[in-house]
Amino acid sequence: VTAVFTRKFNRAKWDPAPDLDAGEIAADAVTADLRTTGNELSFWDFPASSEAELKETVLALATAQDRLDKLDVAWIEQAAVLTEGLTVQPTLHHAMTPVESLKERHVDVTRLDMERLGRIAKLIQGAVAANQCRRFLKKEVLAVIVAAVQAGRVASAALKDDVRKAVEADLKSSK
Amino acid sequence: MRAATYAGTPQLYGSQPPLALVWDVSRAQSAFMPNVLTPSHGESPEARKVGETLGRMRQHSEAEVSQPLAAVGSDFESLISGIDAEPVQDGVTHPAEAAVDEFIRKHGSWSALSNLQALDGGRAASLLRLLGRSSKVEGIARLVAIAIGLASSSVEVRDAAAQAAELWEDPASVPLLLKHRESTPWLAAYIERVANMIAG
Numbered sequence: 001v002t003a004v005f006t007r008k009f010n011r012a013k014w015d016p017a018p019d020l021d022a023g024e025i026a027a028d029a030v031t032a033d034l035r036t037t038g039n040e041l042s043f044w045d046f047p048a049s050s051e052a053e054l055k056e057t058v059l060a061l062a063t064a065q066d067r068l069d070k071l072d073v074a075w076i077e078q079a080a081v082l083t084e085g086l087t088v089q090p091t092l093h094h095a096m097t098p099v100e101s102l103k104e105r106h107v108d109v110t111r112l113d114m115e116r117l118g119r120i121a122k123l124i125q126g127a128v129a130a131n132q133c134r135r136f137l138k139k140e141v142l143a144v145i146v147a148a149v150q151a152g153r154v155a156s157a158a159l160k161d162d163v164r165k166a167v168e169a170d171l172k173s174s175k
Numbered sequence: 176m177r178a179a180t181y182a183g184t185p186q187l188y189g190s191q192p193p194l195a196l197v198w199d200v201s202r203a204q205s206a207f208m209p210n211v212l213t214p215s216h217g218e219s220p221e222a223r224k225v226g227e228t229l230g231r232m233r234q235h236s237e238a239e240v241s242q243p244l245a246a247v248g249s250d251f252e253s254l255i256s257g258i259d260a261e262p263v264q265d266g267v268t269h270p271a272e273a274a275v276d277e278f279i280r281k282h283g284s285w286s287a288l289s290n291l292q293a294l295d296g297g298r299a300a301s302l303l304r305l306l307g308r309s310s311k312v313e314g315i316a317r318l319v320a321i322a323i324g325l326a327s328s329s330v331e332v333r334d335a336a337a338q339a340a341e342l343w344e345d346p347a348s349v350p351l352l353l354k355h356r357e358s359t360p361w362l363a364a365y366i367e368r369v370a371n372m373i374a375g
Contacts, residue, residue, distance in 0.1 A: 008264075008265065008266075010262075010264070010265070011334070011361060012300070012330055012331040012334040012335075012362075013331065015330045015331075015359065018328075028297055031262070032262035032264075033262075035262075061266065062266060065265075065266030065267060066266060066267055066268040067266055067267070067268055067308075068266070069265040069266050069338075069342070070265060070338060070341060070365075071265050071266065072265070131361075135361070135365055137341065137368060137369070137372055138341055138342065139372060
């Protein structure tokens with residue numbers, strides 16, 4: 001079992017770009033998917049990359065979002081992050097999710113400059129190449145949230161309008 | 176043959192398409208026509224409409240194209256500026272979503288689709304993803320958008336077309352999705368899952 005950091009990304013942006021050489025990372029992928037705040041980049045800390053843990057990532061992310069969409073999740077091995085000399089700090093206060101039990105899973109890679117951000121991009125690129133990523137359909141995302149609401153892990157009232165309406169409609173239709 | 180070509184869908188195709196779309200649609204038609212309209216797979220009215228629309232569009236020559244890109248140029252440029260302001264992210268409302276709806280209200284779905292060809296892959300994908308979020312894109316325009324998107328050489332645009340199909344959940348798009356021959360394995364798997372999801 002390998003501990004991982006998970007993160008939302010856009011799968012299509014990490015495919016080899018036709019206008020770049022093999023192995024090069026598209027700047028569009030970095031600027032779209034690795035947007036830093038305060039020179040920090042958000043990840044979720046999990047002891048493994050099992051389906052259950054990936055769904056927990058989806059739950060953490062989707063419950064904070066404006067709308068329901070498919071969701072791409074990638075994971076990088078924690079050991080590789082440390083090997084790259086990157087600094088990781090638990091940052092509960094940066095966790096946007098309303099799921100209290102998941103806030104402690106939130107971490108930031110800190111003190112990022114261009115060079116260190118490039119190392120993360122390389123790790124993501126490697127993860128994608130190794131198929132360390134999973135796409136959840138919109139309906140799968142909804143099912144994850146609905147299950148959490150039913151289990152009392154998050155109140156539907158804590159969700160943003162569009163997501164809440166979809167969850168409540170699903171709950172109503174399944175009665 | 177001019178205006179009458181679009182007589183079947185005047186609410187969507189009230190004006191002639193720019194030449195750029197004729198070329199793009201030609202590719203889309205090449206990709207889909209033989210498969211979508213194969214009788215052994217059933218020929219739904221919707222699939223037939225898409226095929227007919229693409230076929231008629233393909234018949235247009237440059238001389239028949241009467242509406243230049245410039246007709247919607249400034250509005251389209253404004254729309255793209257809005258799209259460029261932020262990446263389109265899953266789960267996040269994009270600031271240009273309202274502008275997309277307004278553009279369609281003003282110029283029609285057709286104008287938005289026709290200008291896809293003029294964009295690079297990243298921008299075309301962003302526009303297609305936002306079109307997928309719009310309730311203003313309706314009926315056969317959805318199918319044409321998916322067909323054109325899936326025929327793109329850009330994996331990002333093909334992915335955006337599949338995402339639009341996922342959001343629209345139009346059963347008429349299933350034949351398009353199932354008959355698409357996707358060369359990128361992860362995207363092929365996604366397209367198949369979307370088709371199966373829509374088909375129920």
